[in-house]
Amino acid sequence: MHRIGNYTAFFGAGDEFSNWHRCEFSYRGFTFTSVEQFLMFSKAKLFADERSADAVMATNDPAQQKAIGRKVTGFEESLWHRKRESIVYVGCREKFAQNRALRSVLFASNPTVLVEASPWDRIWGVGLDARNPDIADPAKWRGQNLLGKTLMRVRDALDPRHHF
Secondary structure, eight states: OEEETTEEEEOSTTSTTSTTSOOOEEETTEEESSHHHHHHHHHHHHTTOHHHHHHHHTOOOHHHHHHHHTTOTTOOHHHHHHHHHHHHHHHHHHHHHSOHHHHHHHHHTTTSEEEEOOSSOSSSSOSSOTTSGGGGOGGGOSSOOHHHHHHHHHHHHHOGGGOO
């Protein structure tokens, strides 16, 4: 994690905000070791690919989980685009709701803008490395930062100060 002005840039499995960060949480009778596992399992289930869902659950390696998720049978891009953010929201919500230490880190990032500083990911990240001077200028981002946006929604939802 790297703070630049009003931005908190994160990237990599060692970072608490990363989908690859190792942490245990449960949802609907399944126990996950990362949000990446939750995401790829949910992707497989969305497209009724039970074989891939089982394979995702059989490994704790996020890279293997992602590779399995890329080969989900029956994949339909338009459906995935409609569902992916809500799936990641649930995974992130459960991760932070069920892990007090991680939730504290999330709350401590408030009110900064969370930015996945992945130089390669232009969907979940911004397509820039944290050391790039453009990281603190959203107009110069090359990606959508869907993970950063989702994490900020989770942060707001879990923060008891936002509940009436």
